[in-house]
Amino acid sequence: RVSSDGKPPKFQPPPKPVIIDKKTQKEDKRFLSPEFIPPRGRTDPLKYYIERKDMIQRRKVFNIPEFYVGSVLAVTTADPYASNKSTRFVGICIQRGGKGLGATFVLRNVIEDQGVEICYDLYSPRIQAIEVLKLEKRLDENLLYLRDALPEYSTFDVNMKPVPPVDHHEEIPVNKLQVRMKPKPWSKRWERPKYNIKGIKFELPEHKMKAAQKWSQPWLEFDMLREYDTSKIEKKIRKELSEELGK
């Protein structure tokens, strides 16, 4: 090497070997339903353990499939007032909320030009079947902006056939669809950085997009008090789940 002063080049220690354990990586990437991860708080972990036992019990009897926000689901519920005593609703999952037994998911569809959103409890005994018609992810964690998007992005055929998933078991397809919006006013100012939405094709003028950046909080990602490292908790829960449900 060309040295600048005629002195020998500074000693560079060899790079440390990075050991990538493929097995543990595979296990960590497998799907864990978000309602199993306990929220940060001062409650006794015993409460979450007992709730998890009930959730596992329900999952043994009733199959709750893996799905993400952005997948299209069909849910059949027991309804005392319907003619067949059951109602079937097809929609795209916009939001998954709640932790533990009270976990919910909201399905959205546009039926006869009327937008309909139904919020279901995942562990409610009235749900008789959940089928995933199309398993895919979107660019955002929640798709509440579909309320202000053009209705074509929320319409799904009620008699849609289930789309068989592509054979890649580890990779769920991410639909990088950029949605076109109805003219403003919207229910929320989706262009603001606090929502951090990547799935909208903003057709707003440049100065409006710049003005929205005024509300950005770039220090938030460095805030250490907001960090919640769930890796160890997730490992324990995954182990528990695989023991109970894997049988």
Next chain:
Amino acid sequence: MMPIWTKSGEKHAVTLLKVQDCHVLRYVSKEESGGKTAKLLVGGKNVSPFSKPESAHEIFKEAGVPRKQKVTTFNVTDDAIIKPGTPLYAAHFRPGQFVDVTAKTIGKGFQGVMKRWGFKGQPASHGQTKTHRRPGAISTNKAAKVYRGKKMPGKMGNIYRTSYGLKVWRINTKHDIIYVNGSVPGHTNCLVKVRDSKLPTYKDCNKNPPFPTFFADGDEELPEDLFDEEIFQFTDPSVTFA
């Protein structure tokens, strides 16, 4: 708090209460206490004995029990007297019973009159000078004084309050947990007193409760979970309406 579903598909919210190291500490007879019934002093939740002087440990030493964080009294009839030193478990209660729960409410500190008493305050604009959350008038002209107990700003919360008539849905005997309908005063992990309901509608509700209490070394073998009849068990298939 947790949701619980009945067999007809209705959802109810339920609070979990854990019975942690409860022991009977002392028996006070009717004449000694001067009340209408005998009393039993019960203590809950073990705590280190080093933060209090020796004089405070007498009750616990007599009963042969580590120092407890909270000691409460229960008014008890003469046939329900228990020997001091017996542990009390969650199985003392049965599903389908009704219960009153007492605890200290969450302390909110010094609060103004709008939050503490629900006053309406004054409008935000239209000429109000420095008066938006004040109590306004505190008495009339003729009274010429302010009555005792006038609602005014002050320390709010951190007082004992009771929720009456809460149904017990489920009991976990392994971890000593009582599932009680609705919400309960107090913050998470606070100490709470659970007592049979004194409401007149629930006077005859207890069908064969363990009397005087559930003894762990007795002959009864209870299953790990006791459910009320109406609860939907997660081992059953989904609910269908006929």
